[in-house]
Amino acid sequence: DTGVSQNPRHKITKRGQNVTFRCDPISEHNRLYWYRQTLGQGPEFLTYFQNEAQLEKSRLLSDRFSAERPKGSFSTLEIQRTEQGDSAMYLCASSPVRVPTLYEQYFGPGTRLTVT
Amino acid sequence: GIQVEQSPPDLILQEGANSTLRCNFSDSVNNLQWFHQNPWGQLINLFYIPSGTKQNGRLSATTVATERYSLLYISSSQTTDSGVYFCAVELQTGANNLFFGTGTRLTVIP
Numbered sequence: 001d002t003g004v005s006q007n008p009r010h011k012i013t014k015r016g017q018n019v020t021f022r023c024d025p026i027s028e029h030n031r032l033y034w035y036r037q038t039l040g041q042g043p044e045f046l047t048y049f050q051n052e053a054q055l056e057k058s059r060l061l062s063d064r065f066s067a068e069r070p071k072g073s074f075s076t077l078e079i080q081r082t083e084q085g086d087s088a089m090y091l092c093a094s095s096p097v098r099v100p101t102l103y104e105q106y107f108g109p110g111t112r113l114t115v116t
Numbered sequence: 117g118i119q120v121e122q123s124p125p126d127l128i129l130q131e132g133a134n135s136t137l138r139c140n141f142s143d144s145v146n147n148l149q150w151f152h153q154n155p156w157g158q159l160i161n162l163f164y165i166p167s168g169t170k171q172n173g174r175l176s177a178t179t180v181a182t183e184r185y186s187l188l189y190i191s192s193s194q195t196t197d198s199g200v201y202f203c204a205v206e207l208q209t210g211a212n213n214l215f216f217g218t219g220t221r222l223t224v225i226p
Binding site: 109 | 120146147149151156157158159161164202204206212213214215216217218219
């Protein structure tokens with residue numbers, strides 16, 4: 001298996017601009033997750049998909065954030081009107097749905113966002 | 117919400133030493149994973165261990181789900197073991213996302 005891939009790896013943007021990140025999960029993994037990690041903290045859950053359906057969204061996911069997984073394969077995370085507080089590492093993970101490693105999650109390298 | 121506490125927060129070891137990292141969690145869980153985050157930020161899967169004991173080379177892990185804790189053992193540490201170790205749990209109720217602890221930062225010196 002190739003691992004989870006994310007693009008871009010780094011993004012610097014000015015406050016108020018929109019940004020979009022892409023995640024390609026491990027093939028045949030039907031669950032895809034987005035997390036955010038700020039300096040010195042563990043990752044925090046944002047949202048997840050099973051196939052193309054978005055099943056859960058965290059309260060961290062304000063209305064400026066939107067995520068899609070239109071064909072149940074890759075996913076995009078868009079942040080509109082970025083703020084300095086959005087600066088973080090955005091991590092994507094995917095998981096298979098099979099016994100015995102039900103829902104074991106595998107993470108991509110992340111996209112580091114800096115909002116100036 | 118669930119509390120996931122890791123100890124110690126920081127650990128400095130001489131190369132070759134052994135260590136034990138602990139993860140306590142406050143609710144019943146379906147899943148527990150241990151990760152190593154390398155200096156570039158990549159989270160590397162170490163163990164998927166909702167209960168029992170597993171070993172992989174110099175690393176082993178034990179989860180006692182009924183007492184709500186897990187331990188990660190690192191033996192004969194190497195400088196490449198440096199980084200942050202996270203445990204993460206998935207609740208028995210609710211969404212299937214992981215809740216992460218605050219991590220243990222390990223530094224192995226030659």
